Amino acid sequence: MTELKNPFASEEITAPFNEEWQAKRRVAAAVRLLTEVLVTSSPDTSKMHDIAEQLENTASDFASSPRVYGRLDWIESGQHGSFGQVSHELNPLAGYSNPLAPPVTTRIEGDMAIGRCFCGWAYEGPPGSVHGGYVAAIFDQFMGFAQKLGKRPGMTGYLNVSYHHRTPLTTDLHLEARITKQEGRKTFMEGKMFAHDELTASCEALFIEPRKGMYALKQQARPEEVFSPPTARSGA
Numbered sequence: 396m397t398e399l400k401n402p403f404a405s406e407e408i409t410a411p412f413n414e415e416w417q418a419k420r421r422v423a424a425a426v427r428l429l430t431e432v433l434v435t436s437s438p439d440t441s442k443m444h445d446i447a448e449q450l451e452n453t454a455s456d457f458a459s460s461p462r463v464y465g466r467l468d469w470i471e472s473g474q475h476g477s478f479g480q481v482s483h484e485l486n487p488l489a490g491y492s493n494p495l496a497p498p499v500t501t502r503i504e505g506d507m508a509i510g511r512c513f514c515g516w517a518y519e520g521p522p523g524s525v526h527g528g529y530v531a532a533i534f535d536q537f538m539g540f541a542q543k544l545g546k547r548p549g550m551t552g553y554l555n556v557s558y559h560h561r562t563p564l565t566t567d568l569h570l571e572a573r574i575t576k577q578e579g580r581k582t583f584m585e586g587k588m589f590a591h592d593e594l595t596a597s598c599e600a601l602f603i604e605p606r607k608g609m610y611a612l613k614q615q616a617r618p619e620e621v622f623s624p625p626t627a628r629s630g631a
């Protein structure tokens with residue numbers, strides 16, 4: 396078992412913890428590809444119904460395997476890696492095994508955090524540009540990681556995003572963040588997003604360490620495990 400103290404701190408993709416995650420990354424990459432072709436293609440309608448049926452069967456196959464809900468449960472058996480490793484896989488913005496994640500890559504260089512991200516057509520907001528909500532989400536993740544530059548990691552209190560120019564799709568986005576001030580449990584930070592060296596967005600963020608620290612979050616109530624998303628078939 397390899398213990399990665401900081402699995403995010405690599406410019407390149409950090410190796411998966413074991414073969415399970417390696418396989419899951421492959422599935423996630425296929426689902427990302429599927430999402431990209433779904434929003435950029437126009438197959439025959441009956442073909443799409445066939446594809447939907449195949450995908451519904453695939454989802455049922457998955458659902459019949461052992462289920463694990465939430466990162467705390469993932470770490471419990473000791474078979475799937477540490478909390479950091481599981482987060483590295485399942486984080487919704489940076490997790491390689493989570494197809495929702497573009498993903499955002501991050502590393503520390505001196506007193507700065509540096510990040511990278513690439514958003515395909517599924518992220519389109521204004522024509523040809525990344526949706527502003529995703530720009531904010533990318534910042535939230537990246538700034539949350541960049542707190543590593545400080546000593547008291549916490550949760551986002553506020554995240555004020557300024558949109559200077561549209562952020563282009565299918566373009567390598569460069570991210571930078573630094574701490575501007577630390578006051579007790581509060582970490583103030585600023586962040587920037589660049590495309591082709593142009594500043595497209597910036598942010599000011601405050602992260603606040605919970606009174607009992609981040610590990611106290613473990614004690615919070617669990618959400619319901621059962622999740623039944625509405626399907627087109629159910630008319631929702």
Ligand SMILES: CCCCCCCC/C=C\CCCCCCCC(=O)SCCNC(=O)CCNC(=O)[C@H](O)C(C)(C)COP(=O)(O)OP(=O)(O)OC[C@H]1O[C@@H](n2cnc3c(N)ncnc32)[C@H](O)[C@@H]1OP(=O)(O)O
Pocket residue numbers: 478535536539540542548549550551552553580581601603604605606609610612613
């Ligand atoms: C085995 C595993 C265990 C886990 C271990 C993990 C370790 C991992 C380490 C690192 C990972 C980093 C993870 C980054 C995550 C990514 C970012 C997110 O998505 S976070 C989700 C979005 N954010 C929320 O959901 C916050 C919801 N809000 C809260 O929970 C609370 O409001 C919280 C913790 C932010 C503050 O609660 P209080 O009870 O500590 O607040 P009070 O004591 O009243 O305030 C403290 C000071 O902060 C100011 N303050 C509080 N909220 C503020 C706000 N919104 N704006 C400005 N100031 C605020 C107050 O005025 C006060 O200031 P004065 O001490 O009086 O000077």
